[in-house]
Amino acid sequence: MIDERDKPEPREPREPLERRGRGVSPGLGIGPAYVVDRREVNIPHTLIERDDVEEELKRFRAALRGAQDQLEAVKGRLPQGEHRQILKAQQMMLRDPGLIQRTETWIREELIGAEWAVSKTVDEIRAKLAEVGDEYFQARQYDVAFLGERLITTLGGEEKDAINPPAGAVIVAHDLSPADTSQLSQAQVAGIITEEGGTTSHTAIIARALRIPAVVGVADLLSAVDTGDLVIVDGVHGLAHVRPTPEQIAALEVEVERYEAFELEIAKEHALPAQTDDGENIRLRANLALDDENEVARGFGAEGVGLYRTEFMFMNRDEAPSDEEHYRMAKALLQRWAPHPVRVRTFDLGSDKQCRSLDMGEAEHNPAMGLRSMRLALRRPEQFLAQLRGLLRAGLHGPLQIMLPLVSGLEELAAGRAAIDEARAQLRELGLPHADEVSVGVMIEVPSAAITADLMARHVDFMSIGTNDLIQYTLAIDRDNDEVNYLYEPLHPAILRLIKTVCDAGDRHRVPVSLCGEMAADPRYTWVLVGLGLRELSMQASAIPVVKNIIRASTLDEMEALAAAVLACDTAADARRLVIQEMGERFPEHLQHAAGVDIDIEDEPISSVGRVVRE
Incomplete structure (x- = not known):
């Protein structure tokens, strides 16, 4: 007879749980949890002779x-x-x-x-x-x-074990290594949830490429999930449901059916141009920084690269990249994207992007306003010219465009163009083949550049609005500072007017204007941006299908009408309510498809100037 004291303690049933994270690969999935926890790595603190x-x-x-x-x-x-x-x-x-x-x-x-x-x-x-x-x-x-x-x-004489999730499982992990994510192509998993990671982590990139629903940044996840627990991954809204209720499962089935129908609908337009219903063409290009994003972006229908960040080439190394490294990087990009253009931004270092491969000087009291971007490049001519020589050599292999970042006025622009001329002269002297003509443009990221865009337009082949910095510098806020980031408002009247100013200047001087900030990827703002005059948007690749579908289902007239109405709003709050109301009613599934987009409309009334579209 078994002694009652020898029986194992019955396990308490665990309650259903909902945790919010960040949706990085849209989609909905359900399955048993496959828990991966590799945080405990033994590090012997050994002293040696x-x-x-x-x-x-x-x-x-x-x-x-x-x-x-x-x-x-x-x-x-x-x-x-x-x-x-x-x-x-x-x-x-x-x-x-x-x-x-x-x-x-x-x-x-x-x-x-x-x-x-x-x-x-x-x-x-x-x-x-x-x-x-x-x-x-x-x-x-x-x-x-x-x-x-x-x-x-x-x-220690060991080798990290490969993950081997069963088909239909949801991987639940603190984070996944690149080796783990690379093997996901052979695993038929229903979803991924991690405590760490962001939209540009390898987990996110591969999840999007393989169309696996994924949510990252879910706090205290592993303590709440056991292997085998049923889990719902909501990559659309950035939610993880652990041990869901029958009601949640039933609701998921309805959502999956709607989501799959929506996916099929926008997938039909993969190879079609982003052309409005009344014939206006909008170019949708990709923002990239890593080699492993290229095929993902092509798969989402990008028409070239609107922003290639080169800063990663300088990070975590003692010596700055050579001419040859810059040449090989740009040549490979051009060959991969032919015949589409590739727009390479010269190194945007300084401020919060410190690196030891460049002499960054003394620590600055206010680095965001200090030696960064073009200012740093002009103070480090050896490294700047090496990059420009490599890019000019690569220009023989396709439509390369060189973009100068954070230019505040004509003096910096002139200095940047003079450096390009000097790099070209050096290549001639060395007898190295290179492109005689390469498109040169400028990023509009500070108010002084936006206000003088008509002057800039006379000296460039294109202008690209970087709204991330433009918003911060115009509104004097740090979006990474929790005390003030509530003031980060893309629809602030000052921001909208600056965008309109740049678009008008480009139109007058027949200089193309694009936008490559985060605004471009947000489907709430598609009508406003096109209505303000933009004909090229560059964004994270996964946002392209939704934005393209919105453009193809719209007319230029209605986009311009909304933009005019928003420009007439007195406050950002009025503009936001108007945009959410218009876009939320017209494209509810599109806004829900974009992870993290809130389409709730506040109860406060819209001021009278926010009724132009309706009337």
Whole structure:
């Protein structure tokens, strides 16, 4: 007979739970949780004798080779495509001189074991990346963390286990490594939920490429989920439902049916132009920063690259990129996107994007207003000219466009153009083939540039409005500061008037004007932006299908009518209510499809100037 005291304690049933995160790959999925938790990595804090330094360095270098071999083995099991590119990027990071030299310095100077040295180096790199305001670079800190974990486990004689989720499961993890995400192409999972990550993390990129619903940034997730728990992933609204109720499951089934019908509808227009119902063509291009985003963007129907960020080439290294590196990067982009244009922004460093490969000078009291972007490039002519020489050489291989960032006036623009002429003269002297003519444009990111856009337009081939910085500089707010970011308002009358000013200047001088800030990706603003005069929008690639469908279902007349009505609003609140009301009624599914878009209309009345569209 079994003693009652020997029986296991009955497990308390766990309650249904809803957690909010950030939807990074739209879609809806349901399945049993497959929990992946790799946060506990044993890091021995070992001190060594000076006589043992060389032996410890050998261990570290052997681990580098071992990690390379592991990634090569995983890569070899995958078909050609973006998944292999992700692992290739990790292999390149293992050869990063900054990572290697800093780790070896810790071993030599602090007399610590290789595992501890790797951990300290990774912590340093992650801390620097976390300080960068640009989400592309913040997301790279997770890649560095996974690389460190792989090196540490390899030093300990282990190899990280591959994930092997069953078909139909929902992966629930603190985060997924690039090696994990690269293998998702072979796993038929229903969704992904992670505690870490952002819209530009490898998890997000691959989830979008494979059309797997994904939500990231869900706080305290692992403590709330056990393997086998039923989970709903709502990548449309950025929600995770753990142990859903029957009512939630029934509601999901209805949502899935609606969502799939919507997906099929917009998928029909993949290869069609973004042309309004009355014949106006709008170019939709992609904002990119990483090699593994190119095929994803092409899959979403991008017509070229409207913004290619080059800052990542300078990060986490001791020496700035050479002419040859810039040339190879731009040449590969042009070949991949032919015959579409590729618009490369020269390095936009400084402020919150610090790097050791350039002498950034003394710490600044107000770096956002200090030595950054074009100002920094002009103060570091050797590195700036190296980039320009590489780009001019690549210009032989396709329609390359060079874009100068954060130009505040004609003096900086003239200096930037003079640097391009100097780089071209240097190439002639060296006898290197290069493009004699390359389109040169300017980013409109500060109020002074927007107000003088008519003067700028006389000296450029195109202008591109960067609303992220333009809004911050115009409204004097930091959108990353929780105390004031509620003031970050794209529909503020000042912002709308500046956009209109730039569009009008471009129209008068027959200079194309595009917009490459986050406003372009938000379907709430599509009518307003086109109505203000924009004929090219560049955005994160996953937003293109929804924005394209809105454009194709609309007429230019109704877009211009809404833009005029919004321009007439006295306050941002009035403009916002008007836009949400108009777009929410006309395109409710489109706005719901865009993760994180709130289409609730406040109860306060719209002022009289906000009724033009209705009347």
